[in-house]
Amino acid sequence: MYTVLIIDDSASMRRVLKDMINSIDEFEVIDVANDAYEAREKIKEYEPDLVTIDINMPKMDGVTFLRNLNRLHPMPAVVISGESVRGSDIFDDGAVGFIPKPEMGESMESFNDRIKDTLLSLTFLLKKYTLKKPKPQKKGYIQTQNVDYKVHPDEVIPLRAATFSGQKVIAIGSSTGGVESLLRVFSKLPSNLPPIVITQHIPYGFSNSFAQRLNDYSNVNVCEAKDGMILERGHGYLAPGNMHLTIEKIGNELRTKLLDTKKVSQHKPSVDVLFRSVNNTVGGSAMAVMMTGMGDDGTIAMKELFDNGAYTIAQNEASCVVFGMPMKAIQAGAVKDIVHLDEIADYIISFSNGKIR
Template sequence: MYTVLVIDDSPSMRRIIKDMIDSIDEFEVVTTAYDAYDAREKIKEYEPDLVTIDINMPKMNGVVFLRNLMRLHPMPAVVISGESVRGNDIFDDGAVGFIPKPESGEPMPVFAERIKDTLLNLTFLLKRYTLKKPQAKNKPKNTTKNLKIEYKIHPDEVIPLKKALMPGMKLIAIGSSTGGVESLLKVFRKLPSNLPPILITQHIPYGFSNSFAHRLNDNSDVIVAEAKDGMILEKGHAYLAPGNMHLTIEKSGNEYKTKLLDTSKVSQHKPSVDVLFRSVNNSVGSAAMAVMMTGMGDDGTIAMKELHDNGAYTIAQNEESCVVFGMPMKAIKAGAVKDIVHLDDIAQYIIEFSSGKRR
């Protein structure tokens, strides 16, 4: 059963959409919200698997709310709106579905069928997105026997540390999490096309990574794509880890290729920054640059320290410019970072590393 939050400023439309979604066996509306601010609090309280968003809402319109949601709390979102002209744009903003509201005179069963078809087509994404979440406040608190403590898998269990015997090709590896979507966009807007290959692991749900890769590509001179297995690393290109696979690289003759791993989460994430950084250390060693950006937790710290100790150039985003100063802080405390850099300057540091001015 997938839980849904319905956001719409119209009480009657909230009730109609709720009833239609509740009639689908696999879905249940756990609550509704009348505007973006009400929705923000209810997302924290109920941790729904999916939200539906209206565009025309008071205080903050649905497009702005959607962009903020994708920046701060990425999750599956479907826009249900009468503004069909927005249908294509909202996918660029991170939505995974668009359902037009009924036109004048259109039978409600037709609208209900649109909702049902869209949500059922998204179950493949929701299966991958749905994680063990903190117990919602409206649920009984006597079910602790059903809760699991997630074992934190070390990168050794997925990708053993080997270290490159000789430095390989120059490349840049970037890790980020909460706040990383908008932060990466800011960095990539400033990057030229003549850089070494760039590898990115951003903690992002399955189904969002491909559209995010397109956003990066549209906002940069670098050619950005969601990584697929066996892609040859090329200068001027960037490769984003899919939302449900670890991104690694391996040497093949004189070339380096992407290799996707469908294994357990590492450091509680899949894709994991630790897996990417460990792979880069194994393959190219001291020829690499590793960048740790905004994010919660400590994913990437283990392998970034290995890269640092192996002679790679490592930088971390500073506290002032982070949405969450978790991952960079852990890496800094571990002694894994050479330079601490403001978000606005990260692109310049990448350019200078690429030209040999920083190492």
């Protein structure tokens, strides 16, 4: 039985959703909330397995709340809203499902069927989440204001001279908008490229499924990284949603190393941690790609890679969902070339073939 918290400012819609969800054997509505602030307290109290979120809500809109939830306490969230226009990009904000509210003339039976089909399709993800469900914290972990701390990568992985220079590695960092953007890039990549390591800010428990999607879209063999995996040509390694991904030299091989430490640059996994480890290991032989995302995670270590002679590119503003991370890297002087999303694959291929540097 999966527990659900409904968040909607309409009392009548709360009642409708509660009845519909409770009619599904595998689900039980544990409580309802009429805005984000009430939802925050009830999530702390009940720790539900799933939340449903409306977009148009008082005090704080559903998208802002969803982004805070995704950043500070990632958990499965389904958006149920009349703004069907957001159905194409709500997943980039952290949702695992989108259900448009019934339109004029649609029967409640049809709406009920859509609710049931969507929730049942998510049970395999919910099972993974509940098995590794984070323990509740004593203080409010879903905050309504920005976090006022920032851990520097030095506190997790000190900077040092490269230990395996000459070996090419491609490192990619992305956040908001990165899910669909990475799929577009990987769909154009051939096999036999140098190993690719990826940190995408992704909700806890869903990175493995996303790695499988990347694998299905690409000739690159993509997997969720596990500790101690040998980096191979033609393979991609995605950071787990709750661990920092790094690489290290063991003998004559490069291997993955996962770190279960504090958040860096407000994220775990952190692009700064991945890029710092790539710099420490292969240095100027690396290529670093900064893609769409909010904030500045990755800027510090990307500048270090740039200064060390690595080839660095950033996604341009026109093709970004959020231009934050690429913009910060560009402003820091950490980027050699600024390219459109649809050109990133070509740049990776050219770098791999030694045509650009």
